[in-house]
Amino acid sequence: EVQLAQSGAEVKKPGESLKISCKASGYKFTSYFIGWVRQMPGRGLEWVAIMYPGDSDTRYSPSFQGQVTISADKSITTAYLQWSSLKASDTALYYCARLVVPEPGRDYFDSWGQGTLVTVSS
């Protein structure tokens, strides 16, 4: 069974750094893209970034390029999303999800983590 277990809620101050995690199990970690999706309070889902742990191929949404960094540690089958300097506008629920790509253009997120709430407030 595919499982994605995310790290717990975080409360940070503006300007602080943060790295949240997503531990994958139940499948070959290096054979699937893994991504992050944001949901701001009262808003919809937004795609943040995806990464292929097998070769570190990484894609970012233009809205998030330069704002966050996606990474992965193959040895512990864990993906990360990190910020170097948080802003209040980063306050949101962040989900990790596995992306299945049968072929380009036919992909979809089939398994999701439970979400990590990030609160940034002074």
Added chain:
Amino acid sequence: QSVLTQPPSVSAAPGQKVTISCSGSSSNIGDNSVSWYQHLPGTAPKLLIYDNTERPSGIPDRFSGSKSGTSATLGITGLQSGDEADYYCATRDSSLSAGFVFGTGTKVTVL
């Protein structure tokens, strides 16, 4: 501001049918497959439909998907109280660094 437009809300009585539209363009829906997700607040989103029309194992056939040109539709028949949730379409977009894009989301209310 998503490039995939959905109605903000739809509603119907239990047992009835609702349809949710997802309107895009040639660079996203027109050129790629669409997936649909059900999201209840505080829980992980759930994949309902992939590859425009396919249901994952465990998803009842009350849920169906279709695509025509640059639009896609999710249908839910035999509406149940447990179907009350937010629903999102999603697809790739060739104009966004080959990235992914979600629709604006639709709240389904069971009257």
